Amino acid sequence: MVYYIRFLKPPKFHQEKEKKNSKQSRPQLKKTVFITALICITTDLGDDFLAEDVDLVATWAQRSSRQSMDQCALKWQAGCRQVSISMGPYSVDHVAQHEAVLQIRTQAIPQVILGIDSTPLVISGCSAHFSWHAQSKPAEKLVKRELRITDSTPALSLNIWEETGNSIARHIWDAALASIIFLNEIVAGTSTGNIGIPILSQLLNPLSRSSPLQVVELGAGCGIVGIGLATMLDRCKVLLTDLPEVEEIVMRNLDEAHLKPSSTVDYKNLDWDAPPSDLCSQPIDLILVSDCTYNADSLPSLVSVLGRLVRTSPEALVLVALKRRHESEGVFFDLMRSAGFKAQHTTIELPEQHEQRDKIEFYCYRRADESE
Ligand SMILES: C[S@@+](CC[C@H](N)C(=O)[O-])C[C@H]1O[C@@H](n2cnc3c(N)ncnc32)[C@H](O)[C@@H]1O
Known part of the structure; x- marks a missing residue:
């Protein structure tokens, strides 16, 4: 942590x-x-x-x-x-x-x-x-x-504003920092077999794509993960989504972003509890979800949105980064399994006080084949 x-x-x-101090009788202010x-x-x-x-x-x-x-x-x-x-x-x-x-x-x-x-x-x-x-x-x-x-040449800068108060949404969360580290390891090609997920490495390899990578982030908060990806990766089009309360801070962060010239980031409100009927009009390659599993009550609607997105983009990968905060989050894995998702798993460590290490988990989901 x-x-x-x-x-x-x-x-x-x-x-x-x-x-x-003054030698005059009345001191000066x-x-x-x-x-x-x-x-x-x-x-x-x-x-x-x-x-x-x-x-x-x-x-x-x-x-x-x-x-x-x-x-x-x-x-x-x-x-x-x-x-x-x-x-x-x-x-x-x-x-x-x-x-x-x-x-x-x-x-x-x-x-x-x-x-x-x-x-x-x-x-x-x-x-x-x-x-x-x-x-x-x-x-x-x-x-x-x-x-x-x-590990990037030239060095990549990512300036992200967050609130100083107690908003859940307008903050950077630990899984977001770990997501930047993890995605950069893959994009820069420095990930070792220990942390890499081959299907994700292949998806993020610009040489394996003929068209721009289409990315949607759910519960993007300040936008750090999606903006970070478009800062490090050429030819990617990121759509950040969240509740309306984050829009202002996301726009501020987009103003400061140093995206790759061939990449773009946009923002759209998307409430998992009230998703629009036309959820996504074009195919998606990658869905990012960082630190969004902390509230067990919202997990069924989050998984339902993921299911709908992947129904229209069956090849899409879903990268979920999470830090376990309580046991109720385990429901997420059951819901994903019931929705027909299959995952590969890895972890990244962040520092923890007293020289300990903290684990952030990554699950790269895709729709299971009928035969699996
Ligand atoms: C803990 S924050 C994580 C923010 C960011 N992804 C990060 O890792 O820094 C969880 C995010 O999920 C969003 N969220 C919660 N419920 C939501 C819902 N029903 N629809 C859309 N977003 C939601 C919150 O607004 C918040 O931005």
Whole structure:
């Protein structure tokens, strides 16, 4: 289980009046400004805090150039639930010139490197912008994950915004990070026999396709997996789907995406409980589902949508990534079997605190032949 740095209170410029030493009889008041914020280091579910000491660096940077204006060292201590940040004092003239962002990181470089052996335990984050001119208004309640996909030349960047609050949908979940690592292993051709799934490797091999790969993602959340795939893979057309509440953050992430020039990503609302009668008008090659099995109540409608999609695209593969959170999720496998799906299975490990490893499971489903 990795841990995510989140803003409990997003950064803002905070003005304090400081007494300036003066030889005159009445002290002068000089305006000084601080940057304040409150952070925590928590799980994707927000249900637990990191129980290890970690050194952090907070960097106040210019929004556009990302030039660092000031830095301070922070310490997260095992057992704590939040760390407050106060940087400064700065003069008003100094802060008034630029829009700012506040980045909180654990490692030497700003980006988080995603790879089998390189994914860090703590995922750094950068705030939305804030400025002095906005009259001490805090940054929006968002955090940007600046991810770099390893083993790719040139390096692939994946910038994904997520909310800092407790929304289930507008967050990055652990299985999504593992999906990026897993898909990149396959696309870059670095997957070993241990983690690879040959039919998926073949599908994602551009040389084996005469037309663009048609991909649909269900329950896409912030869109990280589908956007990630179109960032690493040429000639793929991804349709992200979810409930209307994610649309705004997905659009923000699409604005920042560095897709392969021949690939596209679109978004459409699709509620598994109320799917349209014309669910899919064209054949699909791959359906992505990441961390969508946590709620046993929604599993019958999720599996029903998968069944309908595969009925019109019998050759489609369904890649399900999941992290087991409770036993009730086991129903998913029974439902998939009853719906005529057959799976190949593999796992990817993510770091866990106290030098443990956490498992994310991948199931690559396809429709079983009548004879199977
Ligand atoms: C735990 S989040 C996973 C998000 C993303 N796939 C990831 O791994 O980061 C589960 C997603 O399923 C979506 N979801 C839940 N019920 C749904 C439904 N009935 N129809 C469509 N999407 C649904 C949620 O909105 C949410 O985005």
